[in-house]
Amino acid sequence: MDKELIAQWDMMVAIGINALEDVKGKDITVLDTSAKTSLFARMIVASGDSTRQVKALANNVAVELKQAGFEIISTEGLDSGEWVLVDAGDLVVHVMQPAVRDYYDIEALWGGEKPSFHNGAAKPWQAAD
Structure with missing residues (x-):
């Protein structure tokens, strides 16, 4: 694989x-x-504690990537703030x-490890059905 391309991906991730x-x-994977x-x-998958924080996190990612010269193709989910996706191409x-x-549990879908969200609690909570 092209070293320059991998370096670009690593810069985007950083x-x-x-x-x-x-x-x-929180829980950045x-x-x-x-x-x-x-x-x-x-x-990258990350968590925010509220709709306001989720929106702010996604907005900051988009702004910082754009300032670094990367194209933001789209941002989805800002209306609800429960799950926001920032698509920056690669x-x-x-x-x-x-x-x-x-x-x-998208980490498991893509072959990653599921992070622990309970931070030492006796039993991790589960999403409501």
């Missing part, structure tokens, strides 16, 4: 993670999807509230 950390994103799909190379960022993230 910018995305920094943007999420700036707004106190990075998945390498380059061997599984040609649609995008990397995926990088897709999912920002979700913990209950939504737990319910859809």
Whole structure:
């Protein structure tokens, strides 16, 4: 694989993670999807505690990537703020509230490990049906 392309993907991921950390994103997970799909190379999944924080996290990712010269193809889910997706071409960022993230479990769908959301609690909570 082209080293320059991989370096670009790594830069996009670093910018995305920094943007999420700036707004106190939680449980940030990075998945390498380059061997599984040609649609995008990397995926970041993160959690926010409220609709306001989820929106702010996604907006900060989009702003920071755009300022770094990357194209934002689309942003979906800002109306509800429960799950917002930022599509930056080779990088897709999912920002979700913990209950939504737990319910859809997209990390498992893409072959990643499911993070623990309970932070030491005796039993992890589950999304409502």
